[in-house]
Amino acid sequence: MTKQQGKEPAVWQLVNVVIKPKWLELAIDFAIGLGSSAAVETPSGFQVAFPGAESDAAEALGALKSYLLGIGTGAEVSTMPVVERDWNANWKAFFKPTQIGDRLWVIPEWENPDLLGDAIVIRIRPAMAFGTGTHETTQLCMEFLETVMKGGESVLDIGAGSGILGITALKLGAQSVLGVEIDAAAAENFHENAELNGVSDGITLQITPEPMLDSVFEVGVANMIQSRLEAALPYYHDAVKPGGTVILSGVLAKDDTSFRAFLDEKLPWRIVDARTKNEWIGYQCIVE
Numbered sequence: 001m002t003k004q005q006g007k008e009p010a011v012w013q014l015v016n017v018v019i020k021p022k023w024l025e026l027a028i029d030f031a032i033g034l035g036s037s038a039a040v041e042t043p044s045g046f047q048v049a050f051p052g053a054e055s056d057a058a059e060a061l062g063a064l065k066s067y068l069l070g071i072g073t074g075a076e077v078s079t080m081p082v083v084e085r086d087w088n089a090n091w092k093a094f095f096k097p098t099q100i101g102d103r104l105w106v107i108p109e110w111e112n113p114d115l116l117g118d119a120i121v122i123r124i125r126p127a128m129a130f131g132t133g134t135h136e137t138t139q140l141c142m143e144f145l146e147t148v149m150k151g152g153e154s155v156l157d158i159g160a161g162s163g164i165l166g167i168t169a170l171k172l173g174a175q176s177v178l179g180v181e182i183d184a185a186a187a188e189n190f191h192e193n194a195e196l197n198g199v200s201d202g203i204t205l206q207i208t209p210e211p212m213l214d215s216v217f218e219v220g221v222a223n224m225i226q227s228r229l230e231a232a233l234p235y236y237h238d239a240v241k242p243g244g245t246v247i248l249s250g251v252l253a254k255d256d257t258s259f260r261a262f263l264d265e266k267l268p269w270r271i272v273d274a275r276t277k278n279e280w281i282g283y284q285c286i287v288e
């Protein structure tokens with residue numbers, strides 16, 4: 001892992017990956033899992049950045065290249081050092097306002113597009129934490145939240161990252177949100193984004209793999225790749241009250257059957273709706 005905590009390093013290693021669309025999400029997930037910054041999708045693939053000098057990022061870069069080669073993507077990977085200012089400029093070139101669902105818009109913090117009056121805006125500062133809304137798995141969760149949220153709910157955001165899902169829930173009327181995250185490096189961006197959206201009062205964050213929950217929630221949402229969902233979710237067996245809703249995303253549609261088998265065996269959550277976006281599938285579950 002190359003994530004560094006505290007002050008942002010001045011130098012980053014910008015990685016440009018040219019890759020076929022069918023491999024894009026897997027490759028991004030892998031890069032994020034290695035500790036890269038959130039990914040920016042480009043017309044030919046994606047870019048990520050690892051903080052630090054080339055030697056600091058070498059291990060992660062090597063692992064990314066071997067992975068992409070090993071699964072037969074045929075991806076072309078090039079790297080160049082960039083200073084933080086250029087990385088920020090890079091974000092600005094690729095991270096654009098995105099509509100999700102009917103009324104949700106994810107907007108980079110520097111943009112002020114003209115939107116319809118009923119638009120619900122979530123402002124995001126791209127940073128080390130995953131969660132700019134450019135990834136289908138995040139978008140699936142946001143679409144389900146738009147359908148499910150009625151107002152006044154307590155919401156648990158498991159694997160909160162940038163805070164985008166908790167912030168979305170609050171913008172849709174949630175009363176409160178608890179985010180849980182294992183990566184302490186996400187905390188700064190989580191709180192920045194809460195502040196950008198004016199929802200800091202309603203949202204808190206626990207950094208832990210084994211949460212201490214002193215209440216039961218009405219809605220739970222988790223977006224992580226399947227192996228992490230399966231490792232984390234048993235800790236949340238009783239976290240959402242019977243009759244409540246759990247939204248899950250991060251599973252490849254081709255692994256639908258195995259994930260359903262996991263849920264059947266391990267959790268009292270019954271799938272009532274499933275949606276796909278490209279290779280990904282997301283689920284809305286009711287708690288029994």
Ligand SMILES: C[S@@+](CC[C@H](N)C(=O)[O-])C[C@H]1O[C@@H](n2cnc3c(N)ncnc32)[C@H](O)[C@@H]1O
Pocket residue numbers: 129130131132133137138141158159160161162163164165180181182183186208209223224225228231232
């Ligand atoms: C794919 S990102 C999702 C970020 C954001 N919620 C979104 O939807 O865009 C998954 C996040 O889950 C976190 N994570 C992984 N395993 C976890 C665990 N066992 N408990 C809590 N967070 C975890 C990762 O650090 C990462 O920030």
